[in-house]
Amino acid sequence: MSRLVIVSNRVALPGEARAGGLAIALKAAVEECGGLWFGWSGRVAEESGRVHETFSGNIRYITVDLSEQDRDDYYHGFANRTLWPLLHFRMDLVDYSREMYAGYLRVNALFADRLAPLLQDDDVVWVHDYHLIPLAQLLRERGVRCRLGFFLHVPMPSSDLLAALPDHRRLFEGLSAYDLVGFQTERDLERFQDYVRLFGRGRVVEHGVLETAEGRRLRAGAFPISIDTAHISDLAARAVGKASVKRLTASLSGRALAIGVDRLDYSKGLPERFRAFERYLQLYPEQRGRMTYLQIAPVSRGEVPEYRTLRQQLEGLAGHINGKHADADWTPVRYVNRNYPHASLTGFFRLARVALVTPLRDGMNLVAKEFVAAQDGEDPGVLVLSSFAGAARELQQALLVNPYDLDGVADAIATAAAMPLEERRERWQAMMQRLRHHDITAWRQHFLATLRAA
Ligand SMILES: O=P(O)(O)OC[C@H]1O[C@H](O[C@H]2O[C@H](CO)[C@@H](O)[C@H](O)[C@H]2O)[C@H](O)[C@@H](O)[C@@H]1O
Numbered sequence: 001m002s003r004l005v006i007v008s009n010r011v012a013l014p015g016e017a018r019a020g021g022l023a024i025a026l027k028a029a030v031e032e033c034g035g036l037w038f039g040w041s042g043r044v045a046e047e048s049g050r051v052h053e054t055f056s057g058n059i060r061y062i063t064v065d066l067s068e069q070d071r072d073d074y075y076h077g078f079a080n081r082t083l084w085p086l087l088h089f090r091m092d093l094v095d096y097s098r099e100m101y102a103g104y105l106r107v108n109a110l111f112a113d114r115l116a117p118l119l120q121d122d123d124v125v126w127v128h129d130y131h132l133i134p135l136a137q138l139l140r141e142r143g144v145r146c147r148l149g150f151f152l153h154v155p156m157p158s159s160d161l162l163a164a165l166p167d168h169r170r171l172f173e174g175l176s177a178y179d180l181v182g183f184q185t186e187r188d189l190e191r192f193q194d195y196v197r198l199f200g201r202g203r204v205v206e207h208g209v210l211e212t213a214e215g216r217r218l219r220a221g222a223f224p225i226s227i228d229t230a231h232i233s234d235l236a237a238r239a240v241g242k243a244s245v246k247r248l249t250a251s252l253s254g255r256a257l258a259i260g261v262d263r264l265d266y267s268k269g270l271p272e273r274f275r276a277f278e279r280y281l282q283l284y285p286e287q288r289g290r291m292t293y294l295q296i297a298p299v300s301r302g303e304v305p306e307y308r309t310l311r312q313q314l315e316g317l318a319g320h321i322n323g324k325h326a327d328a329d330w331t332p333v334r335y336v337n338r339n340y341p342h343a344s345l346t347g348f349f350r351l352a353r354v355a356l357v358t359p360l361r362d363g364m365n366l367v368a369k370e371f372v373a374a375q376d377g378e379d380p381g382v383l384v385l386s387s388f389a390g391a392a393r394e395l396q397q398a399l400l401v402n403p404y405d406l407d408g409v410a411d412a413i414a415t416a417a418a419m420p421l422e423e424r425r426e427r428w429q430a431m432m433q434r435l436r437h438h439d440i441t442a443w444r445q446h447f448l449a450t451l452r453a454a
């Protein structure tokens, strides 16, 4: 079997705890089959380019330091101030500059310089996410001939939005240097095919087969990412005895728990969710004091201005809701900026009666899947899920909501709180069946088998 080489901006180095679905999902995938994992070290150094090597089990990690300028132009800049909002349909937040784009290309070229000499012709290289769109083209220019696949973890927006990006053709045509390009959902794939047809100078030969203006063919497909379902389920069952879970149980004094777990990111719809929870308190006054909403929101990309503004906004909203609705012995919203390990988080999920997963746009949202996997099948909690998360395509038995419709979300919280046991079990079983079959191993195998055959 050929060696697997994974390339991603974020690498889950041994012993590091950082929130983010990509690193968590890839860690599970790379542990199963071993290989090389290449990416940014997460460190800022005097100069870009120093390489670090670490081994853990069957994984070899190679990571590269970046200078402050490169990190700012590439990661804080073009990746997270230009591409991230664009790909999440937030044209209003897109900030573009030639300097940031140049920095993005510079870091991609640096990665290609460091990675190319490590590759063999029979390797299979799997590149991840919007940080590294041009990497295949840059590797090919350096003589790399092995199979190259790309997976986009975030949504692919409509083609008119993509076309609003200056120099969009140069960037997105770079995808044609891959042999296979994967998306989270069929809708993402369809929107990309529209872009290729309308703006990308290419042609859709048939669904999932694309041809560039120069006549090069590549495959494209939908590969919804998933979780290590059995592991999460097992972890949640064991977490019940953990001190952190016992403390949370005791602190609730018999009240139901609603939980939200998200990086502090504007794509996750947190202000709307806070307001919807307040609307629930207003529309259902008889339920006041019966439910506590715990929002775990570790700070993410804190150096990007839009993320700092969001943090301030949420602090204000949590204070406002608690000030207005709390009682001497009850605080409706607990807002926590800490990052919790899965060993505790899965126990919190199992304890919760309701999960609020209401992003405005999300590539997949692994939290939604983890919440389902963590439930006790005898007495499962209810998932309130945004239709605009990739996960909604698979988790149709969740209470699907429009996150912009505050009344609708408030009603869904009340419905979830009152849902009879029989209905909760039926919904949970259907979702769990899907997750048992479509877990992280199935995702990895499906993508890699398609790439090897491409
Ligand atoms: O690496 P960060 O800048 O700290 O951000 C964390 C990750 O966020 C995004 O995750 C996406 O991937 C998940 C797994 O496929 C998916 O469920 C979620 O919907 C996406 O938002 C980002 O795409 C990753 O590159 C980041 O590492």
Ligand SMILES: O=c1ccn([C@@H]2O[C@H](COP(=O)(O)OP(=O)(O)O)[C@@H](O)[C@H]2O)c(=O)[nH]1
Pocket (backbone or CB within 6 Å): 018, 019, 020, 021, 022, 024, 261, 262, 263, 296, 298, 338, 339, 340, 341, 342, 345, 364, 365, 366, 367, 368, 370
């Ligand atoms: O305190 C936290 C908050 C989040 N996560 C994990 O971070 C990932 C978030 O992935 P998701 O796909 O939901 O969203 P992303 O952050 O990647 O956009 C999930 O595995 C969460 O369990 C975590 O381990 N600890």
